[in-house]
Amino acid sequence: MIKSTLEKIISEDLHEIWSILADDEKRLIMDNFIIHNFKKNQIIYAEGDEPEYLWCLIKGKVKKFKDGIGGRQQILRLHRPVQYFGYRAYFAEEKYVSSAAAFEASTVGAVPLSLVKTLITKNSDLAWFFIHELSRNLGGSDTKIVNLTQKHIRGRLAEALIILKDNYGYEDDNSTLRIYMSREDLANLSNMTTSNAIRTLTSFVNEKIIIVDGRRIKITNEPMLRKISKFG
Amino acid sequence: MIKSTLEKIISEDLHEIWSILADDEKRLIMDNFIIHNFKKNQIIYAEGDEPEYLWCLIKGKVKKFKDGIGGRQQILRLHRPVQYFGYRAYFAEEKYVSSAAAFEASTVGAVPLSLVKTLITKNSDLAWFFIHELSRNLGGSDTKIVNLTQKHIRGRLAEALIILKDNYGYEDDNSTLRIYMSREDLANLSNMTTSNAIRTLTSFVNEKIIIVDGRRIKITNEPMLRKISKFG
DNA sequence: GCACAAATATGTTATATAGCACTAATGATT
């Protein structure tokens, strides 16, 4: 018997998380799992939309953001494979309060949240999975509030770079961030204007903390970066 | 048979939420429910502590906050009876990332989180209660990030006053906030210095949006306050 | 009721960062 590509993705990539599901539950998910492909910068869902699907990032990178005053965007969270998103609003019985977009070409699976709801009720391990995820995100969000409001520009940018490293890691050279983003997005992540992101990036280069080649960022002095991030 | 005071509190005040529990589960909670009294400004738990108890606010007011750069405090959330707090860190398997303190003399019940964990696993309604709470809090936290980082001082203070109204309501006159807090706490809620909280409060008074008498704040033009809060 | 501490109020100055204007580089399209 030949496994379908979809089944292969699910059984291989998602094994870790869906291992908490019973076989019939897995079957149910597989039968209702729809693969979507999003192009770079394409919106997956937007603020105000009614939540319908649990999204599962299989390949690519996704940002969650909120549009604020004067079209200024705040990036709230970054996702990497295999991570789940788009469920909070449904569980809160709200519309989405933030939007999700693909950072780069991405493959995402969609599972109806109504199905997820049924499974959570029946499977306490799955309930715990989401309780755990939500709890971690909430802690991160609370910490972010203080970081973004109280740290100065250098601290905020340094922190953003650390976040990028913690989320996407380094390439094989052990120093180049495995994500290439525009200066504007870097600014949106650190709550500052694009000009200031560029300027601050330049001063980090001058201080030999990073090396910049276009959108390629090499962190050469991570301890110093963490220090700047911590001090503020 | 005479009901104990404790049993009375639980069966009356907590009915709404614990109604999702079976009788034997209620019994278990009651047997492990310890009442604590906290004085004004007393710390209930502090950042870095290991989470042990689910706290249930029975009487009084509680703030959750995080100490930031230069001793500057950011108030993250406010609690009123009957609300639960202190569980996030346990579910995230982390130490507390914020502290909780009584705003005024408060009565709080403590239930061992290990017991709550057991109950959640057995009772999916209870699991959903926490999934729902966490999801709502996370949405609020994400919204707060944008509000605090992008709005100007007037917008932030206006929003803080609205939050106070939504949380604690008005007194019988339908306009006096049912909470009295220091200008410093008001500043900590709106991410600004105490001086600026005072100044901005004064300008709201001059604009006939509020009336201030010491710590007593009367909101006389709530639509305008919401407008200022929304616009930024 | 007095002494002292804490909170509130207000004016002045300093500064971080936004806003704007402009140029340079890079990348996409035909």
Added chain:
DNA sequence: AATCATTAGTGCTATATAACATATTTGTGC
């Protein structure tokens, strides 16, 4: 290759808000 659009980079100015200084008022303990 030429054109155009987008992104990156830099200097200058404006401004919101912090920081500081100093009254003034209010609350608290004896």
